[in-house]
Amino acid sequence: QLVTLFAVVVMVCGPFLTAWLAHIDRKRLFIAILVLFAAANGLAAVASNIWVLAIARLVPALALPVFWGTASETAGQIAGPEKSGRAVSTVYLGISAAMLFGIPIGTLASDAIGWRGAFALLAALSLVIAVLIAISMPAVRATQPVAMGAQARILKSPFFLANVALSILVFTAMFTGYTYLAEMLEKSAGIAPAQVGWWLMGFGAVGLIGNWLGGLWVDRKPLATTALFSVVLALGMAATMALANTGIGFAVALGVWGIANTALYPICQIRVMKAATGAQALAGTINVSAANGGIALGALIGGVGISSWGAGNIGYLSAAIALLAVLAVALIGKLAP
DSSP states (O other): OHHHHHHHHHHHHHHHHHHHTTTSOHHHHHHHHHHHHHHHHHHHHTOOSHHHHHHHHHHHHHHHHHHHHHHHHHHHHHHOGGGHHHHHHHHHHHHHHHHHHHHHHHHHHHHHHHHHHHHHHHHHHHHHHHHHHHHHOOOOOOOOOOOHHHHGGGGGOHHHHHHHHHHHHHHHHHHHHHTTHHHHHHHTSOOOHHHHHHHHHHHHHHHHHHHHHHHHHTTTOHHHHHHHHHHHHHHHHHHHHHTTTSTHHHHHHHHHHHHHHHHHHHHHHHHHHHHSSSOHHHHHHHHHHHHHHHHHHHHHHHHHHHHHHOGGGHHHHHHHHHHHHHHHHHHHHTTOO
């Protein structure tokens, strides 16, 4: 429920907050966000009940989409026009790595120092990074904000809206299974609890190959690339369930799942931005909101699925949703201008 709360807040507030704070110097903005993260994680570490913990998770959820919506633009400004593409690619690689490594590192940390200690560690790291940005990052002048009304014209495009809906569906498929991957590894594959974090780390490390693979074709055929990796995702998730006790076969299936899972992060972001005519920054932020809507829905569906059919079948449910995304691609293609 806390994962769902975090994702819903990002989804609802992201576009509005990003537009509202667009005029602030990026260096100051990022330092403020990190200090806010530190305070929120510190509060989580000492939370006395679920309501205090919920507030501690809600506050950083307000700031996260602001960073996502401005990080790539800022990196491009710092690197200059001739290196901006590589800088933006690096930002997406970092986000993909963070999404994949965050859960396993958190699992290892909570096993070693408890969940309160894990939040305290996050608070300390946020402050360290804030100091490093204050020392090393140049001041970056914010771009002139464009009126929301002018940017919002993209919301009148059926093709753009359909692509946003596709991102919701894809992320629902991804996080119906990924949110509960640790539980599946323990209960279905028989992985010792102390080893689960390392398996998740391997899932993320192998998955980073997907960040490169996804970028090979998405510029030319964004919808087809989405369909391709959704099929691979479905196959990987279903095979992971079917081969849970087969050793090497299970590891290979989990690797396929990880590759497709990671590839779909930048694929969805680039696809939605290419579907927009102008206002691509807003389009990217809207996709982040859509992705978090899918994360929240996936966590909810996965929780119901585990309660009903057990952790050993959650991958089949995720695979079915991924195949729905493939069918949706065929329909969306007919809306292309």
